Amino acid sequence: MIRSSRLWIALIAGLLLTTVAKADEFRVGVVLDRGGKDDKSFNAAAFKGGKEAEKALGITLKTVEASDDNSFEPMLRSLSQKKFDLIIAVGIAQADAVKKISAQFPQLKYALIDAQVDAPNVTSLLFEEHEGSYLVGAAAAMASKTGKLGFLGGVDIPLIRRFQMGYEAGAKKVNPKATVVANYVGVTTEAWNNPTKGRELSLSQYDAGVDVIFAAAGASGTGMFDAAEERSKGGVKKFAIGCDSNQNWIKPGLVLTSMLKRVDTAVFSTIDSAKKGQFVAGTKRFGLQNQGIDYAVDSFNDKLLTSEMRAKLDLLKKEIIAGKIKVPDYYSKRSKTAQN
Amino acid sequence: MDEQNWYQSAPFQLAASTFRLAAPLVFAAMGGLLSERAGVINIALEGFMLMGAFAAAVGANHFADPWMGALIAGGVGAAFASIYAVFVIQYRANQIVAGTAMNFLAAGLTPFFCKILFDVSGSTPTLPIAVRFGSEPIWGAWILLALLAWLWRSTSVGLWIRFAGEHPQALDAAGIQVNRIRWASVAASGVLAGLAGATLSVCLSSSFSRSMTAGRGFMALAAVIFGKWRPVPTALACLLFGFLDAVQMRLQGVQIGGVGVPVQFIQILPYIATVIVLAGFIGKSRAPRSLGLPFEKV
Known part of the structure; x- marks a missing residue:
């Protein structure tokens, strides 16, 4: 039984991956x-x-x-x-x-x-995801009118916690009174692919007064863009911040920026x-x-991210590179607690 | 946040969220109910839903009309369910095995067709807000429930379906073709699960994405069992699941006494509540007597 199923797997994998080698x-x-x-x-x-x-x-x-x-x-x-x-x-x-x-x-x-x-x-x-998250956190705090920011994580794993931690620190740097509401879609890998839940979580954050959300949630993040669109009515604007790829194009005018992870x-x-x-x-x-990590500026968010905001972000960027700002890193926090 | 409208208040938002999350479950659970009461186990709901979600996104995208999307989702759901019916009714395959196979088939077919149609395997193109449903499916779920409850109580079709699952020999003796009833019920469950999928891809999000049903078919099935295989209690069970999920989302990130509650703990709350409710309050839940047994004329 085991033999035959292995054979099948090998056969199927072989078919899938067959390439003629030169x-x-x-x-x-x-x-x-x-x-x-x-x-x-x-x-x-x-x-x-x-x-x-x-x-x-x-x-x-x-x-x-x-x-x-x-x-x-x-x-x-x-x-x-x-x-x-x-x-x-x-x-x-x-x-x-x-x-x-x-x-x-x-x-x-x-x-x-x-x-x-x-x-x-x-x-x-x-x-160094925390560095970029710090910058978009600062951008979010500058754009926010309510001082309430949202974070939407995909799977609750240390990697995504690292995004969250940097984001919160960046927001607090600009506006010490800013609060961050954080939600996670789930705890299994299914949570990368659940836009419905991503949308629902985003709606609940926007309805609670949050006006900028940063999603590090894989395909579930698309739910955030829909939610931003649905809640931006009658002069009220709810913003979204994309992740990894440049996602500014997804909902032009509502995506404040994207944290670029130049994979x-x-x-x-x-x-x-x-x-x-x-x-x-x-x-x-x-x-x-x-430049492995950055924030995105293009024609889609040119007007959203004002020149003052950009100047501030670039200043922060320089200070991080120069080591003047130490962005808190979830990974090092974890290893410290592990040592204790 | 200058002015607080009534619809921005927390209780209303919670209620709205509950109904939104419950809608796809109600559609799918009503489908599961039809099939299970007719005597056919339906763990393939998840797969039917996924096919429906994909078909709805494609249809809405092509015709720029969410109703066409829903129509096509129902049709594709019925067609896909008919394949299942062929296996379990015609050829009397094990219903659990065949149902699982259908789920795998749907998980594989949807990205495959997506690749053919749009040259991407992950998701269909984003539907603009005008081509998506507003709240229609959310009301529709409850209209469907009313229809089904009426069918159940007041029509002979409802009676036939129930007998097909309870005592198929009696139904056969009365001159009704048991397998025809079962076949129709499974196909109808495909239509409803397809609509559940349409709710996901054309109402609650803006495109189809891979495995987007994320276990909702199984939750719907749990609601059927929880609701003792009856329409109204099943729908209420869906509403409870939706409510717990909505509460769970709002509790995330809440600080209790200055300490953040771990997200994992909050996320298991719906399951804990389900276990408690199932164990404590449901009482005896009895499956239709001939559930899972293929019918053979003697």
């Missing part, structure tokens, strides 16, 4: 997290980076999406068995799978986004250096100082 091509496999490449957010950014590399660097790109948490490992293994030149695992949920598979295929190269695996053939790409550039540069034979194992951090 001798000289550089093959990159990307395993996306559950939100999928069209989540308009985190995975969309990773996919974009891969596509840009395909175009600019002439690599062969293969992307697969996990339908549940148990499919990461077989997908990574299947790409490994096909000896892809670089395999990129997107998302914190793949950390264990990457750890296991990278040990089984020591001759291959792996990149992991959002989590750290210490292995000689893995490069871990980490983002796309991280993916692109990793592919680029691997193709040049300069793959380095270890941890690479992307923050404000190397």
